[in-house]
Amino acid sequence: MAFASMAAAGMLAGCESGNGGSEAKTDGTPAYNPSESMDVDIVVVGSGSSGVAAAVQAAELGATTLLLEKSTQTGGNGRLTEGMFAVNSQMQHDLGVGDGVTFTDIIAAEQEFFNYRINNLLWKDMVNASGENIDWMVSHGVKFSGVVDDYHGLGKFDCFHWFEDGKGSNYIDPMIESAKKMGATVMTETPAIDLIIDNGQVKGLYAKKPDGNILQVNAKAVILASGGYAQSEDIMAERGWDLTYSHNNGVDGHDGDGLRMANAAGAHDVSRERCFLREAYSYGIDFFADMSQTIHRGGPVLWVNQDAERYTNEGCGSFVPQCVGNAVHTQAHSYLVMSKDIIDEFVSLTGYANLQADMDDAAQQCPGDNVYKADTIKKLAELQGIDGAALEATIERYNALCEKGVDEDFNKNAEQLIALKTAPFYIFRQDMAFWTSIGGIDTNRKMEVVTAKGEPIVGLYAAGTDGCNLYRETYTMSVPASCNANNCNSGRVASRNAYETCVK
Template sequence: MGKKNMSRRGFLGLTAAGAALGVAGLAGCSPAGSEDKPVAKGSDEGSSTYEPGEIAETIDADIVVVGLGMSGLAAAVQAANNGDRVVGIEATNTTGGNGIGVEGIFAVGTQLQKEAGIEVTPVEIIQTEMEEAQMVTNGALWNRFINASGDNVEWLIEQGVKFSGMVDDYLGSGIVSCFHWFEGDVASVGYVPHMTARAEELGVDVRLETSAKQLIMSDGKVAGLFAEDSDGNTLRINAKAVILATGGFAQNQELMEERGWNWDNIVYGGTPGHNGDGLKMAFDVGARSFVNNSTFNSTNICGRGDTFAWKADTFTSVFCGAGMFGTGGAQLWVNEDGERFICEDFAKDNFEMQCVPAMTHRAMYSVFDRAILEAGLAGDPDMLEFVDTDPEDDLCKADTVAELAAYFGVDAAALQASVDRYNELCEKGADADFGKPAEAMVPISTPPFYMAKLNQYFLMSVGGIECDINAQVVDQNKEPIAGLYAVGTDGCMLYRNIYTINVGGTCNGNNVNSGRTAANHAHEYLAS
């Protein structure tokens, strides 16, 4: 997917059957390492399991930024603008991370909005987000973020970031028109190259293919970190502040399973290097985990993603991806026991909800018949031919429900009972079991029958390290760890459990805002 720099909108294959997807950028992280145990904040060595080799280079800096994706670039550029000596390390061979597919950013009160005659009342956004999060999120953080968002966009423009000039509600999915599109409708054109160039212009010491390995602590305060370059040389970077911007833990099996996912069903779709090492480094020095409250960007797909990727331009994703399966709709969903468990159109108003049930069940399956398939694919002859002749391994086509059950090892009697019950409710025109709207109740009665295993096409985690309103990492008592910050998707605290997406681009807005916030707070900390 990355080979075409395709936007998130493009490679998810949004269709009329689906809903618009919110955006969020990621940053690079270092390769997975061994499991570390927490150490006392007073330790000068950090994790007891990492043994740094002979120090090949010692670097003195004010601030180290770990990961140069959307948030890391914002942090590095802001810190350099503040006059601080900045080292930016990135484990991969390029900047941008998963942020290359981000289309734009949320903001209120920009000149672009004013020119378009768009007026937005910030309190409407704050109230909506707080209510949908059941008041668990920090309203003060939302307030501060939203009121800074306009300035963030103006600041980005000053740094050289290019916008297309279009401001809307993100493909009709939002409640307000606050989504500012990058030039070329993607960050790989409008944001990443310009912010990278700006960082270098300001003197940021950019180290690509360099992986952070361990924080160095002194008297309970950050004193720098150890890193390794692509040749295996150990670097010691002395700094009073470290900003973690490593992009989350989507490729870390242990943390993903801790969050509740079935690892066997996960198909990772982001850029490489999001192994949770930034989180582990923070946890090693006593940081409080936010993993179990974190959210994510994920869709349901049929199969393991190969067809979904290489046939994206021919709209195979309509079948294998969210358009056909993710938001449920007319299909019947059953779990590993062959039992129906949900109102299948539950995600119609929030696209991001479609994968949530996967954390409750060992496996999820979509069951439908030929009539439902043809309706879902809008009668597309090419797609129907593909399904008939080149199906995914996780898709079964059969003449009977019993054959479907046998293919997936599901109890045949239970599956047949679920189909019979569903058809009975369809005939009555009322879903007495889960309340699905009558117009979405379509009987499964026209052979051939189909059953598709739903895997989770996972792009990113959002949040993982608990932080305060200044992006400072906090300890188990929710007290800040001096000099340690987590930004972007490492430390996002705007959401709990689900990305609400009713206001498009807030996650990427947080990437920039948290990066700037951390850099500015660190600048004050250095002067104290």
């Protein structure tokens, strides 16, 4: 039976009815009146890191290619990336850096962390192709700095290839230009709004042009590379995230378009089992300020929940930074508590002499009823609205552990156990800043979108953070920029398989 995609009409709010718009049919699915149509081999949805790789690869193979971007500028979050993971690139060989690192080394660092719940074959495909992918990008004009290292010491391997000036634009812009030179069409301010599905096969999509008219794109394959869903309040709320006090560190426009369209086509939605690039901060305080970057990464601080109870090892991010976000999200609310003693420890460790002054400024601003300073613990709790007696008891217990030098509760390293004894005292509500969601649409090794039974949906592919299945609930940094390496590789793989299966 022929049918349009099964997206609910409410999900398409803003699509106009009548001339060039859409109206809901009696079964609730949208019926469009396109003002124009075009025929292509492959249409790519999203022009971020994965989308540009898919477009260049498709055009290079000789497919007529359309690249759609909903924003005014191409690149998405790809413009914010600093580099890309790879092993065995020519650049590494020339530098003599990272030579000898193998897939076995990489997967040893990942599969155990994820309790063997990740698909090692996807890792193997990405890692083994990563060096050639770097060389391929260079052939299309991508500018690298020539530096390969371990990304600020966070990685286990010297495999982080820095873009020139550490700017993702030196990846995005040359790739866009290369795609155009090979005949690809690039359309900005033209979001894909729904798939065209006939007898279970994806046959193209509908897109909304800047003038509001509907464009029908007849295509042999659709590649979803829309960059995830971290800015969709509805999708995030379904997954337990309240965005009231969150901050978007990424580029605007990542509203879950790919996930929505894939789900409507019958895709297996694995978004609840996948991760984010996210970090704790306090609402209204500059995320990138030295103060935020110093105190919100854990270590010699105290974290308590809405009941004023300590709930975790605050040093949880020392091995994998994203574990900070994991721990904070286990509680309804999380608060970071500090004293003059802890401030002095941070100053000693970092040389950041203005830390207390900056914390005082933050407490004075208190932009979201979330940062307070007081001379007593009881007053501090009262200002934040949590139980004073409970907070006093928690700090008394914590200080006793610090004096003992052993964290009998949550096994924090002794050198990070700093007692809270000296006023002033500070409390910061730990809100969340999101860069992107990572994963959501299930795929196979060909980057074909699959159903819950693992059956491919003919003509539909997903790449980049829309379909990343390298991780589970945590984005590890032991292999820095493996996500961006997957962006490039999955885009290429999707285009190659779309060409072989649907175009040739």
